[in-house]
Amino acid sequence: MAKAQELPLRKDVPVKLTWDLTTIYRTDADFEKDFSAVKDQLPKIAKLAGSLSDGAEALLSATDAYLQLSRRLEKVYVYAQLKNDQDTSETNYQAMFFRVESLAAQFGAAVSWFDPELLKLSESQMTRYYQAEPKLKAYKRLFDQTFAKRNHILSNDVEKVLAGASDIFSAGEKTFGILDNTDLPFPTVVDDNGNQVQLSQGVYGVLLESTNQAVRKQAFEQLYKVYGQFQHTLATTLTTNVKNHNFKAKLRNYHSALEAALAENEVPTNVYQNLIQVVNRHLDLLHRYVALRKRVLGLDQLHMYDLYTSLVGKKSPKYSFETAKQIALAALQVMGPDYVSHVEEEFDNRWIDVVENRYKRSGGYSSGTYDTNPFILLNWKDNLDNLYTLIHETGHSMHSYYAAHHQPYQYGDYSIFVAEIASTTNENILTDYLLNKYHDNPEMKKIILNYYLDGFKGTVFRQTQFAEFEQYIHEQDAKGQPLTAASMDKYYQELNAKYYGTAVISDDKIGLEWSRIPHFYYNFYVYQYATGFAAATTLADGIVSKPNDHVDKYLAFLKAGSSDTPTNVMKKAGVDMTQPAYLEHAFEIFEQRLNEFDQLITSN
Incomplete structure (x- = not known):
């Protein structure tokens, strides 16, 4: 038997394939200087408490000090994070990152007085402050974001208690994390090659893509057998988390946990409701896709574990990293020379x-701060998925680059609500480019369309299903209804059947899926995947079809950072996310590509 190829040690990786973190700090000693400087400033900024009512100059001085220290902290944080992630076995960088995390917590404590004190300033006081010190106008939106929470921020004493109890409030999430990542006893299963493999979340995802239904079925049944054994404990951890959200929302005078969560990103709740309503109106398209999958796979019975294997039955085309860069650059030419x-x-x-x-560290991400390059971490494999990952993370990095180079520090970042839009716009542009590139190659077109349809299914339909479930469990708890494992199993299975239709058997075990989704602990986060993908689909279609009309607007969105509310920033790009039109357009494109894929498959 051939010996398995071992991964290289960090020191053996060619330098040209590594990121250059010397652009942040030339040496670790330079990092230590900044780390010490930040630490030394903490007592000084804490002593500014009580000064905001002393006049316009005092507010300006405190705000400048706060932001300058925050900016320096972010730089040391990013350096430590990236150093740790490139080789998590290096104890010196583990320690460096732990120290920076502790420093960030100390910074939070040192400036915790700022927002409550700012809220004591009335509108008339702020008007006088702006007149007395015009430089404060550069921070007006920053202040207004805090003032928007005036009715939801509590007294200093209460806020201090809530902050101190943060570990208690996060107990449900932490307990789930330990169970899911460490303590659940997953069995061994058989893979495609007949080998016994230890089941895990990662292995499960790979086995569901198997072309052998017996392999998929065994992985599915064995995974949910474990979650079924622990479902009552997991129902308790999730219920604890839901009660946490509802308690805080009520305490802060919000109508619901949904409103409280979306208010953090300045997103109106109708964005969430529009998503669920429009997706429900177009579930017939998902039903069509599922029925097509059943027909193509030639199965008498289609199960939920059959929804992830490729419909084209071919291995991914191979792309080296150098080739992938060339393809990405070619696809992105439509974005213009800048x-x-x-x-x-x-x-x-x-x-x-x-x-x-x-x-x-596994996976891929884009990470940086205002004073660094927007770095990208990959774990490159020569396949189509990694080509999409490259262009996806490049979208994030270009968003960060444009925002940082066109906004002052206080507006040089962007809301999480729009974060996935820039990345998935790039993905959709790549899809259009590849479909045109292979217009006379039916086999490649099928591969690309299969990838797109699966992505849309998993991001728009599936994440909206999650969003609908998340809203339901919060509403049930708010009404005083108990969230038992049985009640959540029942509702989730019914919801799953509604989404996927009659062509697939909603196995009893799929009712347990809620118990293994970590995103249900993220406080109304998942809907943003769906809204972001739909908005990106609409944006990419406009850029590709009429670049002269759309590229400048799109770049204005990237440059805007957080200088306006997320929905207003998106309007600069030509998409009003408070209205359903962008969602409807995304479904039009999905339907067109579903029809095209159906025709290609049928013509064989």
Whole structure:
């Protein structure tokens, strides 16, 4: 038997395939200087408490000090995070990251007085302050974001108690995390090659893509057998989390936990409700897709564990990293020369940590701060999925680049609500590029369309299903209804049957799916995947079909950072996310591509 190829150690990875963190700090000693400087400033900024009512100059001085220290802290934080992630076995960088996390907590405590004290300033006082010190106008939106919470921020004493009890409030999430990642006893199962493998979340995802239904079925049944054994405990952890959200929302005078969660990102609740309503109106398209999957796979019975295997039955085309960069640059030409020049800068100046090495953090992300490059972590594999990951993370990095280079520090970041839009716009542009590139190659078109349809199914339909379930359990608890494992199993299975239709058997075990989804602990987070993908679909279609009309608007969105509310920022790009039109347009494109895929499959 051939020996399995081992991952290289970090020191053995070619330098050109690693990110260049010396652009943040030349040496660790330089990092230590900034770390110490931040730590030394904490007592000084804490002593500014009580000064905001002393006049306009005092407010300006305190705000400048706060932001300057925050900016410096972010730089040391990013450096430590990236150093740790590139090789998590290096104890010195583990320690560095732990120290920075502790420093960030100390910073939070040192400035905790700022918002409650700012809220004591009346509108008339602020008007006088702006007149007396015009430089304060540069921070008006920043202040207004706090003033918008005036009716929801409590007295200093209560806020202090809530902050001190944060570990208690997060007990449900933490307990779930320990159970899910460490304590649940997953069995061994058989993979495609007949090998016994230890089941895990990652292995489960791979086995569901198997072309062998017996492998998929065994993985599904064995995974949910474990969750079924612990469902009552997991119902308790989730209920604890829901009660936490509802308690805080009521305490802070919000109508619901949904309103409280969305208010954090300045998003109106109708964005959430529109998503659920429009997706429900178009469930017939998901039902069509599921029925097509049953027909293509040639199955008498289609089960939920059959929804992830490829419909084209072929391995992914191979793309080296160098080839992937060339394809990404070609696809992104539609974005114009300025955008492309910055992508080239990313590719040519070691912003990307490319290959997997031993002990490197898994997955992929874009990370940076106002004073650093927007770095990208990859664990490169030569396949289509990694090509999409590259262009996805490049979308994040270009968003960060444009925001940081066109906004002052206080507005140089962007809301999580719009974060996935820039990345998935790039994905959709790539899809259009590849479909045109392979217009006369039916086999490649089927591969690309299969990838797109599965992505839409998993991001728009599935995440909206999650969002609908999340809203339901919060509403039930708010009404005083107990959230038992049995009641959640029943509702989730009914919801699943509604979404996927009669072509698939909603196995009893799928009712347990709620028990293994960590996102249900994230406080109304998942809907943003769906709204973001739909908005990106609409944006990409406009850019590709009429770049002269849409690229400048899109770049204005990237440059806006957090200088306006997220929905207003999106309006700059030409998408009003408070209205359902962008969702309807996304479903039109999905239907067109579903029809095209159906025709290609049927013509074989």
